[in-house]
Amino acid sequence: MDRTTGRTFAHGATRFAPSPTGELHLGNARTALFNFLLARHGAERFVLRVEDTDASRSRPEHTVGLLQDLRWLGLQWDAGPGCEDALGPYYQSQRAALYAQRFEQLQRQGVVYPCFCSAVELEAARHAQRAAGRAPRYPGTCRALSAEERHRRLGAGQPATLRFRVPAGRYIEFTDLVHGLQRFLSDDIGDFVIRRADGSAAFFFSNAVDDAAMGVTQVLRGEDHLTNTPRQLLILEALGLPAPRYGHISLILGSDGAPLSKRHGATSVREFRERGYRPEAVVNYLFRLGHSSGEHDLLGLDALAGVFDPRHLGRAPAHFDEQQLTVWQKHAVHRLDPQAARDWLAPLLPSGLDPHTAMAFCAAVLPNVVLPEDAKPWIDIVFGPAPALCGEGADVVREAGSGFFSAAARAAAGGADFAAIAAAARAASGRKGAQLFRPLRFALTGLGHGPELAPLLRVMPAGEAERRLSRFA
RNA sequence: GCUCCCUUCGUCUAGAGGCCCAGGACAUAGCCCUCUCAAGGCUGUAACACGGGUUCGAAUCCCGUAGGGAGCGCCA
Numbered sequence: 001m002d003r004t005t006g007r008t009f010a011h012g013a014t015r016f017a018p019s020p021t022g023e024l025h026l027g028n029a030r031t032a033l034f035n036f037l038l039a040r041h042g043a044e045r046f047v048l049r050v051e052d053t054d055a056s057r058s059r060p061e062h063t064v065g066l067l068q069d070l071r072w073l074g075l076q077w078d079a080g081p082g083c084e085d086a087l088g089p090y091y092q093s094q095r096a097a098l099y100a101q102r103f104e105q106l107q108r109q110g111v112v113y114p115c116f117c118s119a120v121e122l123e124a125a126r127h128a129q130r131a132a133g134r135a136p137r138y139p140g141t142c143r144a145l146s147a148e149e150r151h152r153r154l155g156a157g158q159p160a161t162l163r164f165r166v167p168a169g170r171y172i173e174f175t176d177l178v179h180g181l182q183r184f185l186s187d188d189i190g191d192f193v194i195r196r197a198d199g200s201a202a203f204f205f206s207n208a209v210d211d212a213a214m215g216v217t218q219v220l221r222g223e224d225h226l227t228n229t230p231r232q233l234l235i236l237e238a239l240g241l242p243a244p245r246y247g248h249i250s251l252i253l254g255s256d257g258a259p260l261s262k263r264h265g266a267t268s269v270r271e272f273r274e275r276g277y278r279p280e281a282v283v284n285y286l287f288r289l290g291h292s293s294g295e296h297d298l299l300g301l302d303a304l305a306g307v308f309d310p311r312h313l314g315r316a317p318a319h320f321d322e323q324q325l326t327v328w329q330k331h332a333v334h335r336l337d338p339q340a341a342r343d344w345l346a347p348l349l350p351s352g353l354d355p356h357t358a359m360a361f362c363a364a365v366l367p368n369v370v371l372p373e374d375a376k377p378w379i380d381i382v383f384g385p386a387p388a389l390c391g392e393g394a395d396v397v398r399e400a401g402s403g404f405f406s407a408a409a410r411a412a413a414g415g416a417d418f419a420a421i422a423a424a425a426r427a428a429s430g431r432k433g434a435q436l437f438r439p440l441r442f443a444l445t446g447l448g449h450g451p452e453l454a455p456l457l458r459v460m461p462a463g464e465a466e467r468r469l470s471r472f473a
Numbered sequence: 474g475c476u477c478c479c480u481u482c483g484u485c486u487a488g489a490g491g492c493c494c495a496g497g498a499c500a501u502a503g504c505c506c507u508c509u510c511a512a513g514g515c516u517g518u519a520a521c522a523c524g525g526g527u528u529c530g531a532a533u534c535c536c537g538u539a540g541g542g543a544g545c546g547c548c549a
Binding site (some may be wrong): 017018019021029052055057115117119120122123126130132133134135136137138159161178182184185188190192193195196197198200202203204207222223224225226228229248250251253255257258259285288289290291292294295296298312314315316317318319321324327329330334341358365367368369422432433434435436437438440441447448449450451452453467 | 474475476477478479480481483484485486487496497498499500507508509510511512540541543544545546547548549
């Protein structure tokens with residue numbers, strides 16, 4: 001039993017390990033969601049680890065934003081920042097001592113070696129290899145340095161990275177949670193850096209080592225890591241640490257088939273939040289992006305976790321389609337209760353509006369609103385001055401005649417009871433159906449379409465309905 | 474260049490040799506309902522990238538082709 005969350009966990013764990021180098025992107029949000037659901041589905045722990053080993057690119061404000069976005073989506077982690085436990089710390093920048101032990105272990109085993117090549121030399125080598133039509137791999141310059149040579153250079157203070165010595169002629173196999181059996185030849189992998197010259201741990205290393213240290217047993221991550229997996233398996237194997245089961249999910253593409261990027265419009269969770277999207281809409285949309293289930297309703301995270309199944313993760317890249325997100329947004333908005341609706345639209349509502357009226361107004365316009373901005377015109381129509389009529393509206397009103405409106409206005413004088421107003425107008429004119437309602441709608445709102453009139457009238461300032469109707473009497 | 478991944482309606486997908494002249498959801502079109510819009514109901518349009526094999530039979534297996542993507546970094 002976990003003391004802070006009160007949850008009971010099975011032995012496994014999943015994790016989301018973002019790097020605070022930017023905002024939480026939709027693709028990463030989906031990865032986080034899938035890991036969260038996988039954990040919840042199996043009653044496992046969901047770990048959040050901040051991969052901030054690259055001091056030059058990591059920013060504290062990005063970490064803050066990341067945590068905020070995840071919480072907004074409802075993806076609360078069981079261990080991680082703010083939920084530290086014995087397996088932490090959960091910021092990689094604070095785990096240097098742990099890494100040092102592992103570096104030492106690998107050095108003792110002789111499976112790593114210091115590399116003195118400079119960035120310039122390496123760049124030149126890669127360039128030459130590409131030009132020669134070969135794979136740009138580390139040429140092995142420092143691989144066979146003699147012990148004396150190494151000591152001499154190290155002693156002279158020459159900066160060195162630590163490289164992993166990749167064994168030759170080996171197949172590395174693993175079963176991917178979504179792609180099935182994968183097999184790579186070690187000869188295609190060059191010796192890679194696991195510790196930078198400044199002493200910090202490189203991704204392949206810290207990421208793999210931490211998964212093992214934190215008890216992570218299943219990892220869903222972006223497909224861009226698929227061909228990196230053999231490297232991490234090699235490290236874990238050398239260290240004698242257990243490897244998690246990896247599942248690689250496809251990238252999210254824009255409508256043009258290119259990987260989703262800023263030029264496709266909004267791509268960060270923050271942007272959608274600020275535009276008024278509901279977290280449950282984003283979550284439900286992301287859940288269906290590259291994952292299938294028999295469920296077609298808007299579901300809560302617990303329900304989603306119940307039906308989440310990594311075997312139903314798609315292999316093909318999914319296209320982000322804002323129209324589909326809008327559908328979920330509509331569902332999410334329509335099921336908001338009056339209080340939640342008022343909270344959602346609160347920033348737009350006129351100040352000084354009494355809470356009860358505010359709530360009633362929001363409930364009235366909600367069926368016609370997808371994003372908060374859609375409510376804006378109705379705020380003006382209901383609480384602002386009487387709206388002017390367009391050409392068509394003027395025609396409809398004129399055609400109904402002054403007798404129609406004088407009867408309606410008289411009824412409105414007794415209160416903004418729409419049924420009574422409509423009944424009076426009907427009695428005076430004999431009109432019914434659209435003939436009856438359209439003139440009233442235009443006179444009262446200035447538009448030919450919109451939310452139901454009765455609830456709208458109930459929240460209009462006292463006497464306003466009568467004033468608007470009298471204009472045409 | 475090398476290695477790897479991917480390719481079913483507009484979109485998300487079901488489909489693991491016959492149950493598929495391919496099913497669902499959303500979108501879209503039409504109709505019904507209706508004071509409008511929304512909601513709801515009904516009906517429709519719409520896809521196995523291409524070419525070869527294997528098989529009595531292939532969306533499903535194999536091989537190619539094309540297209541898209543990723544990795545090969547002292548980024549993660």
